[in-house]
Structures are given as C-alpha cells and as structure tokens.
Amino acid sequence: xxxxxxxxxxxxxxxxxxxxxxxxxxxxxxxxxxxxxxxxxxxxxxxxxxxxxxxxxxxxxxxxxxxxxxxxxxxxxxxxxxxxxxxxxxxxxxxxxxxxxxxxxxxxxxxxxxxxxxxxxxxxxxxxxxxxxxxxxxxxxxxxxxxxxxxxxxxxxxxxxxxxxxxxxxxxxxxxxxxxxxxxxxxxxxxxxxxxxxxxxxxxxxxxxxxxxxxxxxxxxxxxxxxxxxxxxxxxxxxxxxxxxxxxxxxxxxxxxxxxxxxxxxxxxxxxxxxxxxxxxxxxxxxxxxxxxxxxxxxxxxxxxxxxxxxxxxxxxxxxxxxxxxxxxxxxxxxxxxxxxxxxxxxxxxxxxxxxxxxxxxxx
Amino acid sequence: xxxxxxxxxxxxxxxxxxxxxxxxxxxxxxxxxxxxxxxxxxxxxxxxxxxxxxxxxxxxxxxxxxxxxxxxxxxxxxxxxxxxxxxxxxxxxxxxxxxxxxxxxxxxxxxxxxxxxxxxxxxxxxxxxxxxxxxxxxxxxxxxxxxxxxxxxxxxxxxxxxxxxxxxxxxxxxxxxxxxxxxxxxxxxxxxxxxxxxxxxxxxxxxxxxxxxxxxxxxxxxxxxxxxxxxxxxxxxxxxxxxxxxxxxxxxxxxxxxxxxxxxxxxxxxxxxxxxxxxxxxxxxxxxxxxxxxxxxxxxxxxxxxxxxxxxxxxxxxxxxxxxxxxxxxxxxxxxx
Numbered sequence: 001x002x003x004x005x006x007x008x009x010x011x012x013x014x015x016x017x018x019x020x021x022x023x024x025x026x027x028x029x030x031x032x033x034x035x036x037x038x039x040x041x042x043x044x045x046x047x048x049x050x051x052x053x054x055x056x057x058x059x060x061x062x063x064x065x066x067x068x069x070x071x072x073x074x075x076x077x078x079x080x081x082x083x084x085x086x087x088x089x090x091x092x093x094x095x096x097x098x099x100x101x102x103x104x105x106x107x108x109x110x111x112x113x114x115x116x117x118x119x120x121x122x123x124x125x126x127x128x129x130x131x132x133x134x135x136x137x138x139x140x141x142x143x144x145x146x147x148x149x150x151x152x153x154x155x156x157x158x159x160x161x162x163x164x165x166x167x168x169x170x171x172x173x174x175x176x177x178x179x180x181x182x183x184x185x186x187x188x189x190x191x192x193x194x195x196x197x198x199x200x201x202x203x204x205x206x207x208x209x210x211x212x213x214x215x216x217x218x219x220x221x222x223x224x225x226x227x228x229x230x231x232x233x234x235x236x237x238x239x240x241x242x243x244x245x246x247x248x249x250x251x252x253x254x255x256x257x258x259x260x261x262x263x264x265x266x267x268x269x270x271x272x273x274x275x276x277x278x279x280x281x282x283x284x285x286x287x288x289x290x291x292x293x294x295x296x297x298x299x300x301x302x303x304x305x306x307x308x309x310x311x312x313x314x315x316x317x318x319x320x321x322x323x324x325x326x327x328x329x330x331x332x333x334x335x336x337x338x339x340x341x342x343x344x345x346x347x348x349x350x351x352x353x354x355x356x357x358x359x360x361x362x363x364x
Numbered sequence: 365x366x367x368x369x370x371x372x373x374x375x376x377x378x379x380x381x382x383x384x385x386x387x388x389x390x391x392x393x394x395x396x397x398x399x400x401x402x403x404x405x406x407x408x409x410x411x412x413x414x415x416x417x418x419x420x421x422x423x424x425x426x427x428x429x430x431x432x433x434x435x436x437x438x439x440x441x442x443x444x445x446x447x448x449x450x451x452x453x454x455x456x457x458x459x460x461x462x463x464x465x466x467x468x469x470x471x472x473x474x475x476x477x478x479x480x481x482x483x484x485x486x487x488x489x490x491x492x493x494x495x496x497x498x499x500x501x502x503x504x505x506x507x508x509x510x511x512x513x514x515x516x517x518x519x520x521x522x523x524x525x526x527x528x529x530x531x532x533x534x535x536x537x538x539x540x541x542x543x544x545x546x547x548x549x550x551x552x553x554x555x556x557x558x559x560x561x562x563x564x565x566x567x568x569x570x571x572x573x574x575x576x577x578x579x580x581x582x583x584x585x586x587x588x589x590x591x592x593x594x595x596x597x598x599x600x601x602x603x604x605x606x607x608x609x610x611x612x613x614x615x616x617x618x619x620x621x622x623x624x625x626x627x628x629x630x631x632x633x634x635x636x637x638x639x640x641x642x643x644x645x646x647x648x649x650x651x652x653x654x655x656x657x658x659x660x661x662x663x664x665x666x667x668x669x670x671x672x673x674x675x676x677x678x679x680x681x682x683x684x685x686x687x688x689x690x691x692x693x694x695x696x697x698x699x700x701x
Contacts, residue, residue, distance in 0.1 A: 088412065310449060320412060323406065
C-alpha cells in the first residue's frame with residue numbers, strides 16, 4: 001500500500017480577492033468590460049435618481065385615509081382616491097349591501113383557477129367542479145334563486161365584469177379558434193373559404209371597430225323595441241375577435257406537425273376526427289402554448305376597450321371616479337392601482353403557461 | 365364559424381325580445397321602469413357616487429319622469445352612454461329618453477329624427493385662464509395655445525370663434541377631461557375651453573382656484589335638454605311636462621318641504637298644478653298627482669339645481685341663464701291648466 005503524503009508546509013494559494021465573493025461576482029457580472037462598467041454606473045445613477053423619490057412619494061409622504069385628509073398638499077401620493085372609492089372601482093353599480101355576492105363569485109373563480117393549476121387534479125371531477133362553480137357564480141351574480149334578490153346585468157361592473165368578459169371570452173374563443181384553424185386546413189372548399197374569409201375579415205379590423213359595430217350599428221338592424229343586452233353584445237364581439245387570432249396561431253402549430261404523423265395515423269386506420277383528436281391536436285396545441293398565452297394576455301387587456309361603449313369595467317369605474325372634482329387630480333395613483341391588478345392577472349397567466357410548457361415537455 | 369357566432373347572437377336576441385307596441389308610455393308601464401340614457405362621467409349632471417348611486421341634474425330629471433309615470437323615483441334604469449352611442453341608443457329603443465347633456469340643434473331635431481323637450485340647463489362655451497396671463501377678455505387671446513377636448517362641438521366652436529375674430533390659435537387636444545385639466549394647470553396651454561358648467565368644475569379642482577378666472581365671453585349656445593324619438597307625442601308631452609313641472613313649482617314657490625302645506629292653498633293655479641282640482645293628469649294619461657309627486661320626491665328646479673351644480677356643491681355654478689325669468693334667467697313654464 002502506497003501512502004501518499006502531502007507537503008503541508010506550502011500554503012494553498014487563494015484566488016485573488018477580486019475574483020471570488022461579492023467583489024468577484026460584481027466584477028464578472030457588472031464590470032466585465034468598459035462598456036458594461038459604463039452601463040452599470042449609468043443604471044445605478046438612474047436608480048438612485050428615481051427610486052428614493054418614488055418610495056418617498058408612494059409610501060413615506062402618502063395619504064391613505066378614505067376622507068382624503070392632506071391630499072391637497074401636493075407632496076405625496078394620495079391613495080385615498082383608491083381607498084375611498086375601492087368598492088365602486090371593484091364592483092361598479094352592484095348594490096352596496098349585496099357586494100359580498102360578486103366577491104364570493106370571484107373567490108370561487110380564483111380557487112378553481114389555482115386548483116386547476118396542478119395537473120394531478122385534472123380529472124373528470126374537476127370538469128364537474130368547473131360546471132358547478134360557473135353555475136354558482138352565475139347565480140351569485142344574477143340572483144333570483146334561493147331567495148337572492150335579482151341584480152340585473154346592467155348593474156354589473158368593475159372587476160367581476162372584467163373577469164366575466166375575459167374568462168368567458170377566452171374559454172369560448174379557444175374552441176372556436178381551433179375549429180377555424182382546422183377549417184382553414186380543410187380540403188372542403190366551402191368550409192375552407194368561409195374560414196379564410198372570416199379570419200381575414202376579423203383580423204383586418206381593430207377590436208374597437210367590432211365593439212362599435214356591436215353597440216352602434218347592430219341595434220339599428222333590430223326591430224324597434226328589440227334590444228340585446230349590452231354586455232352580451234360586447235362579449236360576442238370579443239369572442240369573435242379573439243377566435244380569429246387563436247385560429248392563426250393554432251394553424252401554425254398544425255403546420256409544424258410533420259407529415260409522417262398524419263401518415264402514421266392513417267396507417268393505423270384512424271379516421272379524420274380520430275387523427276385530429278388523438279394525434280395531431282395534442283401535439284399542435286402543445287407547440288402553440290406560448291403564442292396562445294400571449295394572445296390570451298392581450299385579449300384580457302383588450303377587454304378594457306369596452307370603456308368606449310360605456311360598459312363599466314374596471315377601467316371605466318376608475319375613470320368615473322376620476323371625473324369627480326374631488327378626485328380629479330389623482331389619476332396617477334388610481335391608474336397605478338389598476339396597473340397592479342392587471343399585472344397580477346397577466347403575470348399569473350404567463351407563469352402558468354411556463355409551468356404547463358415544462359410539464360408537457362416530451363423532448364420532441 | 366361566422367354563422368355559428370351569428371346564430372348565437374340571434375338566439376340571444378329572441379331571449380331578450382321586449383314587446384314592441386305603439387306607445388312608449390304603454391311600453392314603459394309594461395316594463396315597470398323607465399330607461400334613461402345618462403352621461404356617467406359628468407359630475408353635477410350624470411355620474412354615480414362612491415356607492416354607485418346616480419347623482420346629477422340630468423339624473424334627477426330622469427327621476428322626475430319616473431315619478432310622473434309611476435309615482436316612484438326608483439322605477440328607473442340608468443344606461444350610461446358615450447357621446448357617440450347616445451343617439452343610436454335612443455333611435456334603437458334601448459332607452460326611452462335621453463338625459464345626457466345633449467345640445468339641441470336643428471340637425472339633431474330633423475335628420476336624426478329626435479325631439480328635444482324643455483331645456484333643463486342653458487350652457488355655453490367659455491374660457492378659463494390663469495390670472496397671471498393678464499387677459500380680461502377672450503378678444504385678447506390671439507396666438508394662444510388652447511386646451512380642448514376632441515370630438516365634441518367644443519373643438520369646432522372655438523375654431524369658428526378664432527376664425528371669425530381674425531385671431532390665431534394653437535389647439536392642444538387631449539382626450540380625457542381630467543388629463544386636459546392637468547395639462548392646463550401644468551401650463552401646457554394658455555387657456556382651457558369647454559362648456560361653462562365644466563369650467564367651473566375644473567376651476568374647483570385647481571391647486572389654487574383663485575389664480576384662475578372664467579372670461580366673460582360665452583362663444584356658443586348650448587341649450588341642454590332631454591331627448592325623445594320622433595313620432596310619439598304623448599311621451600313627448602310627458603317628458604316635457606315633467607321638466608316644466610319642476611320649473612313651474614319653483615315659480616310658484618312650491619318646494620319639497622312646503623308642498624304639503626301648499627296642498628291646502630286656495631289659489632286655483634296651485635290647486636290645478638298639484639292635482640287638487642283634477643284635469644292635468646288625465647290630459648297627459650298620468651296620475652292627477654304627478655306634479656305633486658315630482659316636487660315632493662325630486663324637488664323643484666331650484667332645489668335640483670342647488671343640490672347638483674349650485675352653491676352647495678364643488679361646482680358652485682351661479683344660476684345665470686338658468687334662473688327663473690322673473691330673476692333675469694330663461695326658465696319659464698307655460699301655465700299648468
């Protein structure tokens with residue numbers, strides 16, 4: 001047996017202090033060249049210039065009391081505009097003492113969304129859970145059953161309306177979009193051309209014009225005295241619009257599937273519906289998760305365009321509050337509050353999509 | 365797919381078909397409420413407060429109509445409308461009457477097929493300037509940068525005014541009332557132009573209201589009135605008389621507070637007005653007490669004015685043209701007999 005011995009008399013040479021620890025990290029990440037060094041210095045200077053004043057404005061000097069005491073001093077932020085009008089911003093015209101109902105409906109929605117996030121929970125029971133949940137939410141909002149007073153849809157507003165328009169808009173638009181994409185790939189001429197005309201027509205106009213048509217032109221075609229619910233009109237416009245975009249994204253996914261997959265499926269003796277449902281769509285839809293989610297996110301934000309047809313969604317209730325002379329000067333605070341709500345929703349969506357991508361990644 | 369969407373819409377239509385019959389009054393009675401188109405964002409005229417309760421001069425006018433028909437100010441639905449959707453909503457029957465600070469003009473009366481009833485607010489376009497500018501009259505505004513909202517008649521009026529007086533202006537167009545006011549206070553323009561009623565509101569939110577003055581010139585006529593569709597004279601009369609009842613009550617000195625004493629009045633004019641001696645209600649197809657109910661539940665014109673835009677509010681608007689004719693204004697009611 002050989003014994004190796006080390007000469008302990010020589011000290012280990014430590015790496016230079018500038019290449020390990022905090023200093024080393026800074027050197028390799030922030031000051032790795034003259035260009036990066038200049039950038040770092042500039043950015044730090046910018047942060048020093050902006051962050052402390054913002055913190056001072058938003059937190060230290062700010063006013064929070066609903067009464068708006070001290071807001072006129074022009075120093076800090078006046079969050080009173082939010083705290084004083086929170087219930088109107090969130091719930092719009094929903095009767096004051098019944099606002100627990102939309103609140104409960106939103107909580108149910110959030111719980112369902114979070115529960116569905118985990119793919120281990122994806123069972124038949126979850127589908128039933130969603131159906132029951134949606135029914136309960138509908139009853140809570142609308143009332144009329146179990147002794148709950150009826151609240152007309154014209155009184156719905158704020159965050160529940162935004163969520164209603166986006167959740168229903170997106171869930172209804174997705175299947176329509178998939179069908180349109182399949183239609184566009186179809187070999188049947190009528191189906192194909194109808195799909196192409198539809199997609200190109202809708203994509204050729206902005207959402208605002210669709211909303212205008214649904215609220216200004218469409219009612220003129222109806223016989224006098226016949227009216228269609230305003231929310232429904234906007235909802236249909238949003239669905240039609242989003243579906244066209246989803247269709248093109250899904251078509252991209254369909255084209256990415258190699259021909260071999262179709263041929264292999266054919267050779268197994270599957271019919272067209274089975275090929276699509278079992279082989280092609282599962283792969284195609286997985287590919288298009290990132291672009292689909294960006295469409296969903298932009299559609300979610302687009303729901304705020306219903307402002308122009310005077311539906312009281314989250315943005316409109318806020319604007320309405322800001323038109324009160326008492327709060328007119330504090331639009332920045334109110335819009336920051338809105339931005340935070342929108343950011344949270346969108347961040348949740350994109351986070352979820354990344355998670356789905358990772359879990360569904362089969363290495364193909 | 366397009367068809368599918370369309371079928372969906374049509375199905376929805378049939379679920380929501382309202383009954384379309386000859387008279388608006390019958391429709392309204394069958395529905396059980398009046399549908400009133402309002403502004404939604406205009407403080408003092410039509411806007412929900414922090415609890416979602418509608419407040420404003422136009423809103424109270426709508427309530428007066430509901431009271432006239434049902435004797436109940438809550439049998440009403442407010443439909444907020446934008447400047448663009450308001451007339452379509454009326455034409456398509458989505459609303460029964462429009463109380464949304466709409467200016468009465470010839471083309472709207474004719475080409476749009478609408479009828480404006482008694483004016484409930486005489487407005488006019490003016491200028492708000494900082495005192496520091498040293499301007500005493502709109503005629504000295506040559507070369508000024510003018511802050512103005514786009515899309516309304518306001519923009520057109522100010523352009524006309526500067527052209528007709530041979531002056532030059534630089535328009536600064538900003539979409540949102542609140543942002544427009546901010547830009548003006550920040551000094552991005554020399555003056556702000558809008559309807560005088562709104563200038564009062566803008567001035568009220570100025571960092572230092574006393575640093576700003578409203579110039580004496582009023583450059584446009586804006587008689588704001590409720591609107592109904594052509595072709596239903598009975599409904600026109602009801603809406604018209606509901607507004608006039610409030611004016612007439614103020615003229616007779618009847619308020620929501622003293623009205624029950626006035627019921628005992630020996631004055632035949634008061635008796636006829638309040639329905640003590642019947643006739644007026646039957647002629648309109650309404651309850652004989654409709655005027656009594658309006659004043660009792662909503663108030664006379666002076667009360668409604670003070671409550672929403674007058675001296676008790678942030679707007680602090682003077683009566684001016686909206687005073688009774690006896691006090692030098694334009695509010696004048698025909699006799700109720």
